[in-house]
Amino acid sequence: MRKEPSTPSTGSPYLNRELSWLEFNQRVLDEALNPSVPLLERVKFFCITHSNLDEFFEVRVAGLKQQVESEVVERGPDGLTSSETLRVVTRRVRQLVEDAYRCWRERLVPELARSGIRFHEPEELGPEDREWLERYYQEKVHPVLTPLAVDPSHPFPQVLNKSLNLIARLKVLKGAETKRRLAIVQVPRGLPRLVRLPREDGRQDYVFLGHLIGSRLDALFPGVELEGWSVFRVTRNSELYIDEEDVANLLKAVEAELHNRRKGGAVRLEVDDDCPEETRRELLTTLGLGSEDLYVINGPLNPTRLMSIGEGDHSPELRDPPFLAPEVASLKGREDLFVAIRERDHLMHHPYESFETVIRFLEQAAGDPKVLAIKQTLYRTGGDPRIVGALMRAVKTGKQVTAVVELKARFDEANNIRWARALEEAGVHVVYGLVGYKIHCKMTLVVRADEDRIRRYVHLGTGNYNPATARLYTDLSLLTARPELGEDATSLFNLLTGVCQFQGTRRLMVAPFQMHDRVIELIDREARHAHDGLPCRIIAKMNSLVDTDVIDALYRASRAGVKIDLIVRGICCLRPGVEEMSENIRVRSVVDRFLEHSRVWYFENSARPEVFVGSADWMPRNFFKRIEVVFPVEDGVLRERIVVEILERQLADDMKARMLQSDGSYVLVPAKKTGRGRRCQREFMELAKGNGEGRARPGRGPGKMQVVVRPSA
Numbered sequence: 001m002r003k004e005p006s007t008p009s010t011g012s013p014y015l016n017r018e019l020s021w022l023e024f025n026q027r028v029l030d031e032a033l034n035p036s037v038p039l040l041e042r043v044k045f046f047c048i049t050h051s052n053l054d055e056f057f058e059v060r061v062a063g064l065k066q067q068v069e070s071e072v073v074e075r076g077p078d079g080l081t082s083s084e085t086l087r088v089v090t091r092r093v094r095q096l097v098e099d100a101y102r103c104w105r106e107r108l109v110p111e112l113a114r115s116g117i118r119f120h121e122p123e124e125l126g127p128e129d130r131e132w133l134e135r136y137y138q139e140k141v142h143p144v145l146t147p148l149a150v151d152p153s154h155p156f157p158q159v160l161n162k163s164l165n166l167i168a169r170l171k172v173l174k175g176a177e178t179k180r181r182l183a184i185v186q187v188p189r190g191l192p193r194l195v196r197l198p199r200e201d202g203r204q205d206y207v208f209l210g211h212l213i214g215s216r217l218d219a220l221f222p223g224v225e226l227e228g229w230s231v232f233r234v235t236r237n238s239e240l241y242i243d244e245e246d247v248a249n250l251l252k253a254v255e256a257e258l259h260n261r262r263k264g265g266a267v268r269l270e271v272d273d274d275c276p277e278e279t280r281r282e283l284l285t286t287l288g289l290g291s292e293d294l295y296v297i298n299g300p301l302n303p304t305r306l307m308s309i310g311e312g313d314h315s316p317e318l319r320d321p322p323f324l325a326p327e328v329a330s331l332k333g334r335e336d337l338f339v340a341i342r343e344r345d346h347l348m349h350h351p352y353e354s355f356e357t358v359i360r361f362l363e364q365a366a367g368d369p370k371v372l373a374i375k376q377t378l379y380r381t382g383g384d385p386r387i388v389g390a391l392m393r394a395v396k397t398g399k400q401v402t403a404v405v406e407l408k409a410r411f412d413e414a415n416n417i418r419w420a421r422a423l424e425e426a427g428v429h430v431v432y433g434l435v436g437y438k439i440h441c442k443m444t445l446v447v448r449a450d451e452d453r454i455r456r457y458v459h460l461g462t463g464n465y466n467p468a469t470a471r472l473y474t475d476l477s478l479l480t481a482r483p484e485l486g487e488d489a490t491s492l493f494n495l496l497t498g499v500c501q502f503q504g505t506r507r508l509m510v511a512p513f514q515m516h517d518r519v520i521e522l523i524d525r526e527a528r529h530a531h532d533g534l535p536c537r538i539i540a541k542m543n544s545l546v547d548t549d550v551i552d553a554l555y556r557a558s559r560a561g562v563k564i565d566l567i568v569r570g571i572c573c574l575r576p577g578v579e580e581m582s583e584n585i586r587v588r589s590v591v592d593r594f595l596e597h598s599r600v601w602y603f604e605n606s607a608r609p610e611v612f613v614g615s616a617d618w619m620p621r622n623f624f625k626r627i628e629v630v631f632p633v634e635d636g637v638l639r640e641r642i643v644v645e646i647l648e649r650q651l652a653d654d655m656k657a658r659m660l661q662s663d664g665s666y667v668l669v670p671a672k673k674t675g676r677g678r679r680c681q682r683e684f685m686e687l688a689k690g691n692g693e694g695r696a697r698p699g700r701g702p703g704k705m706q707v708v709v710r711p712s713a
Helices: 017-033 039-069 082-114 127-144 209-215 250-261 277-287 303-310 337-343 356-367 386-396 413-426 483-497 515-531 548-560 620-624 636-652 680-689
Strands: 117-120 147-150 164-174 177-186 194-196 204-208 225-236 266-272 294-297 346-350 371-378 400-405 429-431 442-449 454-461 473-480 509-511 537-542 563-568 585-590 599-603 610-614 626-632 657-660 666-668
Touching (some): 017 039, 017 082, 017 666, 039 082, 039 266, 039 303, 127 209, 164 209, 194 303, 225 277, 266 277, 337 356, 337 454, 346 636, 356 371, 356 386, 356 442, 356 454, 356 473, 371 483, 400 413, 429 483, 454 483, 473 636, 483 626, 509 620, 515 548, 515 620, 537 636, 548 585, 563 636, 599 636, 610 636, 620 626
Parallel strands (some): 117 204, 266 294, 537 563, 563 585
Antiparallel strands (some): 147 177, 164 177, 164 225, 194 204, 225 266, 371 442, 442 454, 454 473, 509 626, 599 610, 610 626
């Protein structure tokens, strides 16, 4: 296991961004290694580790390589140049990959086998299984295979990004002369990567599709001798390069660039460990890569496809217990959501409280004859048609409907293009926001002619309008009819859809116009309170903390005596616990069943606490390159709920939380000597079901609040 510090000591007050991200992926892998996690959930974490690494290479490593090739020689905030970062990143990735595949071979595979889930080589099977595999191969696999020769008349084929391929080594007899050739066979993407053998006793026996093809590869090359074959995989630069200022049709430009993504420059080559040295060198040369870009794998390439072993309803004992999220208590039994929202604000904590309430809000708005207009931002919509379906139905009933669709949501571009076209065909006004900015805010505005006046109803959140991820990601969302928030939402939608300048907002904090300065002002205000001996504290939860100006403000606040707790899921470039710089700052990360995704900021403000919730991390891209919205929670009961029920529980977690050290490494939070361990996500589920500790007594600050036990419903 790893012994060296995660980040090289450069004397910089900031940790390296790329290495910090890799430490997050280590925490994901730690869940795959954790024997207390159910086995199929451990397999899931193993798969997520590799899916994360794919994206890391496609975006971050690709960017580092471009900087090196462009001879960028300046140092980053962490004190490292691009080439130095690339070297330490490569070393750390190799360690991570080695640990992950050792986990697969030595822990997961044996435990899966003991549970009746096994993986076989085709030649190891009995006659009946081999006969069944032969039929399967001939009927479903062989017809879609295309062998591609590599010789003077056939150049090396364009190997698609992240596709699984076989490289065959052939001996061809030309007269009296024997020549060695190579050929490529792509494993079909449309077929299951794991072939499940027929069993009547419930056992799951699998053969890897690549190995099945390899075992019959000689039949694809009749008349030549097959010397051997190996599996390989190429990862390519997947960033989109679009100059929006020079693009007449953004949708078509993004669509065209998506085709280029699959053929971008290679950044990584993975080969199985039996691939001969000569073949490895030839692949590297052809792809324009060096030996530092080669990863020799003792295990399945592209293990993300192993997720399929968890499909179906088998083996409940190998999974997390099922959890069915209830509707938020404040809206249970309320058929007319508009009446309920007029009465008070409603806060939802997903996935512990059902996202179906948000869908119901949209569907009710679409069918309500009193609703005049619906406006919504869409960043990652997923495959559930109910969100866009509601917008389409609203058009049919005569409502004015506008959708601000972000076409450049990374790796969801094709999906968003499809939905954008469908919305346009249905009559929805589809716009793509402001040139140069991603539309990352999560916001819906419903304009309704109520009995007394026209009123604006707003949904604001930290997560996407995606019912699938809403069951897997932890997010907060608010339903409100507060006039100030409605006016701000109206102004922001006018900015996104029209031609106007940002005119400021009354309640919403909006990037890139004001958020960066406002966050620093709020942090500095806590520092002033500390100087004056007034109550002060900061708790901030987010996905990533990178912006050096904000980090510097946190350091100033720490030196002033402000106690700061940061709950940062992924990247954190702040060094905590450094004397005379950050000794009052603690940073923790929670990795558990659900992906932590909400962004929440608490400022004690001299016993007049303020809580903000929204879509933005504390990163330069969120502050300056995206349209982000953060909103204040103005209802005192809801504000108290966020602090006590959510933030304080996360700060008490001693089972799934890890603490960041000043060298960039993470250690498990020490378990309490007495009593049952605290696991915040488990407590959130119990609380949602009415079985956990209940609401806080109002009027107390963080760390001083009393929790009252409320009996089950």
